[in-house]
Structures are given as structure tokens and as C-alpha cells.
Amino acid sequence: MKITVSINLGGYSFNIDEDAYSELKRYLRNLELHFAGEESSSEILSDIETRMAELFRARLTVYKQVITIADVNEVISVMGNPEDISDNEGPSPKEKFSTPGAHRMYRDPDKRIIGGVCTGMGAYWDMEPWIIRGIFIVLAMAGGLGILIYLILYVVLPEAKTTAQKIEMKGDPVNIHNIKEAVKKEFESVKKSMKL
Numbered sequence: 427m428k429i430t431v432s433i434n435l436g437g438y439s440f441n442i443d444e445d446a447y448s449e450l451k452r453y454l455r456n457l458e459l460h461f462a463g464e465e466s467s468s469e470i471l472s473d474i475e476t477r478m479a480e481l482f483r484a485r486l487t488v489y490k491q492v493i494t495i496a497d498v499n500e501v502i503s504v505m506g507n508p509e510d511i512s513d514n515e516g517p518s519p520k521e522k523f524s525t526p527g528a529h530r531m532y533r534d535p536d537k538r539i540i541g542g543v544c545t546g547m548g549a550y551w552d553m554e555p556w557i558i559r560g561i562f563i564v565l566a567m568a569g570g571l572g573i574l575i576y577l578i579l580y581v582v583l584p585e586a587k588t589t590a591q592k593i594e595m596k597g598d599p600v601n602i603h604n605i606k607e608a609v610k611k612e613f614e615s616v617k618k619s620m621k622l
Contacts, residue, residue: 428443428444428445429443429444430442430443430444430492431443431444431447433447433450435450435475435478435479435482436472436475436476436477436478436479436480437476437479438479438482438483440479440482440486440493441491441492441493442492442493442498443492443493443494443495445495446493446494446495446497446498449495449498449499449502450498453498453502453507454471454475456507456508457471457474457508457602458471459508460508461508461606464606464610465613466609466610466613469609469612469613470605470606470609470610473588473589473590473605473608473609474505474602474605476588476589476590477505477588477589477590477600477605478501478505480590481500481501481504481505482497482501485497485500504599504600504601505600505601505602506601506602506603507602508602529550529594529597530550530591530594530595531546531547531550531583531595532546532549532550532583532584532585532586532591532592532594532595533545533546533580533583533584533585533586534546534548534549534586534592534595535585535586535587536592537555539559540576541576541580542585542586543576543579543580543583544558544559544562546583546586546595547579549595549596550595550596550597552596552597562575562576589605589608589609589612590605592608593605593608
């Protein structure tokens, strides 16, 4: 018999074994300490918790409703440890996390002109969005097919709302290093726009 604890992580409620809870609590505390000096630490930690909640939800089924220590260890291995991204000598964070992540196509809300379909496709295929826009314009002038395809893609493709989705859109692994970098870039762009 094991004791379970009910927690709220990333806006979702989970039942978790007591030993798994201790490990998760230790991991989150290490992350807090690691990012304590960052200006955008609360946003980074919030995005990390949201990604962890997504990974935990994927491990739950109708028959399995409790997060175990094995689940916590798997999620930690996916996300990475704070020590892995420290500024010490050794391989760079890019080299440590060079394995590609899940690659999904989304609409890009940050760099869109109309609906973000072309910039999302550009991020997915690692192409300049203007090339894809040009293809849609040519198809639109050749009978209107480009407009129809664009509208269908606008309806079918989800918008990349979370930091994890924006990272997935580029094909990078969703780990603490990439979340930190994405939040820092977003924080800096907001800071610049506030100064203008």
C-alpha cells in the first residue's frame, strides 16, 4: 500500500505516489534555485511546469490514474536537469540536447501577417516564410486554389499558444534549456517594445 498525494502542476490536478512527489518536489526546488537569478524566472518555471504537466497527462490512462516514481524519472530525463544547462566547462547545452524533438506544424501567432499559416509552415520546414507566401500568391492567381488551401490550413492547423508548442513547431526538443531560451527571447522582445 502506498500513500498518494494530490498536486496541482501547470494548471492540472494529479494524484502522485509519495516517493514520486518527493522526487518531483526536489527537482522543482533545484529548478527554482537554478533560475533564481534570472529576470524571467517565474515565466520559465511556469512554462516548465506546464510542459511537465503535458508529459504526465500523456502517461495517464483509464487504468492508470496515479503518477509513479518511474513517470517522474522519465519526465525528468526528457526535460533535463539544471546541472545540464549550467555555464560550466564541457559540452554546450545545444550539444547535450541535440536530439530532435517532436516536430508538429502549427500556425505561428508571433510572426504572422494574416493567420500565421505561412510562418508556421516556414518554421516547420526551416524555410523563409516569404517563399511559402509567394507559392500561395501564385496558386491564388492561378485559379484561386491558393486561397482555398490557405483557408483549409488555417482551420486545420492549431495555433502555437504555449512555449512548448512554439518549440515543437521548430522541431527542437522541449526541455528546460530550450524553454529557458524561448522565454528569455520573449522577455527581451517585450522589454524592447516597452522601451520604444
